Structures are given as structure tokens and as C-alpha cells.
Amino acid sequence: MLWFETALLPQGWARDVRIEVREGLIARIETGVVARADDERHAVALPGLGNVHSHGFQRGMAGLAEIRGPADDNFWTWREVMYRFLDRLTPEDVEAITALAYVEMLERGFTRVGEFHYLHNDPEGMPYADSAELAARIAAAAEETGIGLTLLPVFYAHANFGGAPPKPGQRRFISSLDSFGQLMEASRKVISRLPDANIGVAPHSLRAVTPDELACIVSLAAGGPVHIHAAEQTKEVEDCLAWSNMRPVEWLLDHANVGAQWCLVHATHMTALETQRLAQSGAVAGLCPVTEANLGDGIFPAAPYRDAGGRYGIGTDSNVRIGAAEELGMLEYAQRLAHRARNLWPAFPGQSTGRALFDGALAGGAQALGQAEPGLSVGAAADFFSLSSHDPALAGRGDDAILDSWIFVGAAIDCIWRRGRKRVAAGCHHARDVIVGRYRDSLGRLLSL
Numbered sequence: 001m002l003w004f005e006t007a008l009l010p011q012g013w014a015r016d017v018r019i020e021v022r023e024g025l026i027a028r029i030e031t032g033v034v035a036r037a038d039d040e041r042h043a044v045a046l047p048g049l050g051n052v053h054s055h056g057f058q059r060g061m062a063g064l065a066e067i068r069g070p071a072d073d074n075f076w077t078w079r080e081v082m083y084r085f086l087d088r089l090t091p092e093d094v095e096a097i098t099a100l101a102y103v104e105m106l107e108r109g110f111t112r113v114g115e116f117h118y119l120h121n122d123p124e125g126m127p128y129a130d131s132a133e134l135a136a137r138i139a140a141a142a143e144e145t146g147i148g149l150t151l152l153p154v155f156y157a158h159a160n161f162g163g164a165p166p167k168p169g170q171r172r173f174i175s176s177l178d179s180f181g182q183l184m185e186a187s188r189k190v191i192s193r194l195p196d197a198n199i200g201v202a203p204h205s206l207r208a209v210t211p212d213e214l215a216c217i218v219s220l221a222a223g224g225p226v227h228i229h230a231a232e233q234t235k236e237v238e239d240c241l242a243w244s245n246m247r248p249v250e251w252l253l254d255h256a257n258v259g260a261q262w263c264l265v266h267a268t269h270m271t272a273l274e275t276q277r278l279a280q281s282g283a284v285a286g287l288c289p290v291t292e293a294n295l296g297d298g299i300f301p302a303a304p305y306r307d308a309g310g311r312y313g314i315g316t317d318s319n320v321r322i323g324a325a326e327e328l329g330m331l332e333y334a335q336r337l338a339h340r341a342r343n344l345w346p347a348f349p350g351q352s353t354g355r356a357l358f359d360g361a362l363a364g365g366a367q368a369l370g371q372a373e374p375g376l377s378v379g380a381a382a383d384f385f386s387l388s389s390h391d392p393a394l395a396g397r398g399d400d401a402i403l404d405s406w407i408f409v410g411a412a413i414d415c416i417w418r419r420g421r422k423r424v425a426a427g428c429h430h431a432r433d434v435i436v437g438r439y440r441d442s443l444g445r446l447l448s449l
Contacts, residue, residue, distance in 0.1 A: 002417075003035040004386065006398070007045035010375045013399045017045065021382040024195060024419030029378060042415065043389030044402055046358075047375045048111025049324045050150075050365025052286040053227070053265050053315025055116055056098030056138060060443055061085040062320045075233050075295045083169030087123055088446050094119065095137035096438040101319050102145040103429040103436075109324030111383035111418050113147055114286075114315065114369050116202050116227060116265070118154030118173045120183060125171025127179065132186035139190045142197070144431060146423040148383065149194055150369040152202040152227050153187050155180050155209060155217045161243035163210045173204070177216055184220050195419055196381060198370045200225030206240060206248050214256060225261060225370045227286065228252070232266040232297050249274045258283050263313065263368040268298040275301050279310030284368040289330035291317035299334045306347060313365035325407045328357040332407075354403030382420035388412045388427075 007017040009029070018039065020028040035041055065081040089097075098115075105113055115138050121127055130136070135151060142149040156173040159166050166174050175183065184201070191197040201221040203209045205228060209217065218226055231237055231248045240248045249270050252258050258281045265286035267278060278285065287300055295318070305312070314327040332353055335344040346356040366374035376384055387394060387402065393411035394402060405411045416424040423429055 001036065001039045002045075003033075003039035003041050004045040005043050005389075006402070007376055008047065008403075010377050019045070019376070019382070021417075021420035024382060024421075026376065026378055026380050026382050029376065042386040044387040044394070045376065045384050046109075046387070046403075046406075047362060048383040048385055048416065048418070049109055049358075049361055050313060050369045050371065050374070051105055051110040051113040051315050051324075052263055052284070052313035052365050052368040053116055053288055053317050054101065054105075054113050055118070055318060056101045056141065057086065057089060057094050057119060058082065058317075059101035059104075059319035059322075060089075060093070060097040060439075060446065062318070073296075075297060076235065078295055080169070085446075086119060086172060087169075088449055089119070089123070091128075091133055091137050093442045093446060094134055095141050096435075096442040098138055099141040099144055099435045100439040101316075101322065102141050102147045103432055104322040105316065106145060106147055106416050106418065107413065107424050107427060107429055107432075108322055108326075109385055109413055109416070110316075111148055111385075111416065112150060112365075112369055112371065113142070114150045114152055114200075114225070114227065114263075115142075116152050116154060118156055118202070118204060120153075120175060121172045123172065125174065130186065131179065131183045132190045135183070135187040136190045139194060139197070143194055144435070145429065146418045146421060148371075148381070148418065149191060149197040150225060151187055151191050151197065151199045152225065153180070153183055153199070154202040154204050155213065156204040157213060158208050158210065160207050161239050177213060180217065181220065198224060200227060200370060202227045205229040205236070206251060207236065211255065218256070221261065223261070225263060225368060227263040227265055227368070230264045230267050231269045232292075234269055234298070237269050247271065247274060249278055253277050253281060260367065265315070265317075266292065266297065266300075268292060268300050270301055272301075272304060275304050275310075276308045279305050279308035282311070284364045285310060285312045286315050286368060287312050287331060288315040288317035288327070289334055290321050290327055293330060293334065294318065294320050299338045300331075302331070302335050303339075303344060306345070311364040311367060312360055313368045314361045324361075325410070328354075328361060329407045332357060352400035352404055354405075354407045355400040357407060358403050383418055385416040385424070386414045388414040
């Protein structure tokens with residue numbers, strides 16, 4: 001049994017909470033009870049969050065694109081660095097790097113990840129003998145670390161709008177409709193051994209798929225999530241206008257039957273009408289504020305999207321830095337910088353900013369990753385974490401002030417449970433040393449080539 005001084009339940013904060021776990025699920029919750037002698041005791045329990053957008057292998061290149069080039073640096077120059085890095089990756093490297101990313105996600109508040117998995121071919125651009133070779137490496141990293149996995153195999157066929165042929169640097173991504181169908185079938189088998197893993201599809205972007213291909217790929221989701229990059233950069237918007245006389249989000253809303261199954265990743269550059277329509281569609285906006293800041297993408301139109309009832313989740317995208325609290329804090333801070341005001345995420349006076357951010361990311365993340373209702377409730381997966389009672393950031397704090405202090409002050413995560421199994425204790429994943437060792441070996445070799 002686990003006992004917490006306070007826990008955030010769906011109905012709100014509760015005191016003196018005992019949680020019983022059976023077979024990975026929450027079997028019973030009692031509130032207002034005295035701790036028993038054999039209870040494992042902790043201070044604060046919070047439900048784990050979903051990371052809606054990750055490219056696991058990019059964790060290995062974090063910090064390698066921070067040197068100014070001869071021309072203006074932007075997303076497109078960063079992408080060239082990424083292409084050069086991935087050209088060197090073996091399947092073993094992919095697994096080692098992704099495992100470290102998943103360790104860090106678990107240590108920092110994420111209990112499930114949506115892996116936007118677009119690395120399919122070998123370094124020469126040829127398919128592996130097993131089409132799911134690299135998907136299996138992602139699944140192995142999830143199995144070893146214990147994180148929940150929503151695998152999102154990516155369909156990528158073109159370099160730009162209108163079916164432009166792919167560039168050499170994209171050769172490891174490319175699929176045909178037939179080969180992608182085979183990849184989806186093989187990937188479903190790969191994840192079948194993982195507890196509560198699921199699968200969706202990810203047409204990479206309107207740059208990388210044609211309208212006919214998009215319709216075919218969405219049908220392969222079979223009711224699972226559909227994730228797509230949309231309107232991340234201004235050049236993407238300009239190119240889409242040149243191709244279709246429509247903006248990316250506008251085109252999707254008009255032609256792709258976007259609804260609750262969908263997650264539009266970034267959606268940074270939208271008009272007021274697009275923002276309202278996306279919010280009303282029931283889809284989730286997949287926001288990755290740390291990566292968006294790192295790449296200089298821009299700032300999401302949060303206030304009008306929130307006011308229209310828009311749903312959102314948070315993701316770590318390029319994994320340049322990993323942390324649920326950091327993504328949530330950056331989401332609010334970007335709005336403060338843009339509007340030169342404070343506490344902009346809450347919808348009404350008196351609402352805690354931390355609570356508003358957390359509740360939205362919890363619900364939207366679960367929707368985008370195809371989970372059942374999230375949170376600490378009977379029948380739900382036992383995915384939650386505790387904050388350290390010894391952290392001075394929590395001194396004298398209670399209820400929503402706990403979330404404000406975790407997000408904006410940096411209160412430390414102590415333990416994390418995934419399907420009831422403690423994967424992190426005293427802030428460290430139980431397999432950290434082994435996984436870091438493999439990561440160091442891979443990076444040492446990759447960066448010496």
C-alpha cells in the first residue's frame with residue numbers, strides 16, 4: 001500500500017490518501033485515513049503526464065547545433081545537422097539513445113510517450129530485412145525503462161508540397177504506401193508484448209505526403225491516434241499557400257476530417273479563424289515549447305485557443321531538454337514574453353496557473369495518446385509520481401501552490417510509478433547507470449566518426 005499526505009484526485013486535492021495497486025491498475029483509493037505501519041509513505045502524489053511528441057534518437061544530438069553558421073540559423077539549418085547525425089546511427093544506437101530519453105522522461109514526470117517514429121531505413125536508405133527493425137528498438141527501450149508507449153510510425157514520401165521527390169538526407173525516412181502498410185502490420189506485432197502499448201499513424205506533414213497518400217495513411221490508424229506536424233515554421237506556411245492557396249491548418253481542417261483522433265503538432269502559425277476552428281474540431285494541439293524556443297519556431301496563440309475551448313498536450317520533440325515541468329513553465333513564459341503580462345494561461349481570476357497548465361496537459365495528453373481517462377482513480381493505470389517532502393520549494397505549500405512550485409520553482413520529483421511498479425526512486429531511474437553506460441558508448445563512437 002502507498003500512503004500520501006496529499007494527492008491530486010479527479011475531484012480535487014485530498015488529504016491522507018491510501019492507494020492500493022493490483023495488476024498495474026489502481027484497485028482502491030481511501031482518503032482521510034491514518035497511515036498504517038506497513039504503508040510506504042510519501043508527501044505528494046500527482047498523476048503522470050503524457051509526452052505527446054518525441055523523436056527519441058534526437059536526444060543524442062542535443063547541444064550539437066548551437067554554433068552559429070555563416071547565414072541565418074533557423075529550423076532548416078538545424079535540420080541539416082540532424083540529417084548528418086542520423087546518417088551514422090545503427091539500430092543499437094537508436095535503442096541506446098532512446099532508452100536514455102525515456103529514462104529522463106520518467107525521472108521528470110512523464111509516464112507515457114508518443115514516439116513520432118520516422119527513422120525506418122538503413123544509412124543507405126535501404127529497408128532492413130525486418131521492416132520493423134527500428135520500431136522494435138523503440139519498443140525495447142520502452143520495455144527496459146517501463147514507460148508507456150504510443151508508437152506513431154511516420155509516413156514520409158516527399159521533400160515538399162505537391163509530391164516533390166525526397167532529398168538524399170531524407171533517405172532513411174522514405175516509405176511507399178505498400179511498404180508503410182507492411183511496417184504498420186509489423187509494428188503492431190512488435191508492441192504487442194508491452195503492457196497497454198498502442199499504435200497510431202503519423203503522416204509527417206503536408207510537405208511529406210500528398211492528399212491521396214494522407215487519406216490512405218489515416219485509414220491505417222484503425223481508430224488509433226493520428227499525429228501530423230502542421231504550421232511549425234513560416235516557410236512551411238508560405239510553401240503551402242503557394243501549393244494550394246491555403247495555409248496548412250486551414251487545408252487540414254477543410255480536407256482531412258480532423259477530429260478528436262487527431263493531434264496537430266506545433267500549430268504555431270495560425271490565423272484567428274484557424275485557431276478557433278482547430279479548437280472547435282476537438283483535436284489536440286501538440287505543443288513542444290522548449291523545442292519550439294530552441295528552433296526559433298514562434299509562439300503558439302494560446303489565449304484565443306484556450307478561450308475557444310481548445311485542447312492541448314505537451315511534448316519534448318527534439319529532446320534537447322526533457323522535463324514535464326519545464327515544458328509547462330515554458331508554455332506560460334512564452335505567453336508572458338509575447339504579451340508582457342503574467343499568469344496568462346488561467347481562464348478566470350483566482351485560478352492557479354500551474355493547475356490550469358497541468359489539468360489541460362493531463363487531459364489533452366491522454367486523448368492524443370489514445371489512453372483511457374487519466375488521473376488517480378479506481379480502474380486507471382497506476383501511473384503517478386511523488387514530489388520530495390524535503391524540497392524547500394514546497395515549504396509551507398498546499399494544494400495548487402504545490403503545482404505552481406513544481407512548475408515555476410523546480411520542486412524535485414522523488415519517485416515515479418508506472419503501472420504500479422516503482423521505476424524511479426530518490427529521483428533516479430533504477431536502470432539509469434546501465435542505460436547511461438550504453439549511451440556513452442554509442443555517443444563516443446558516433447561523435448568520433
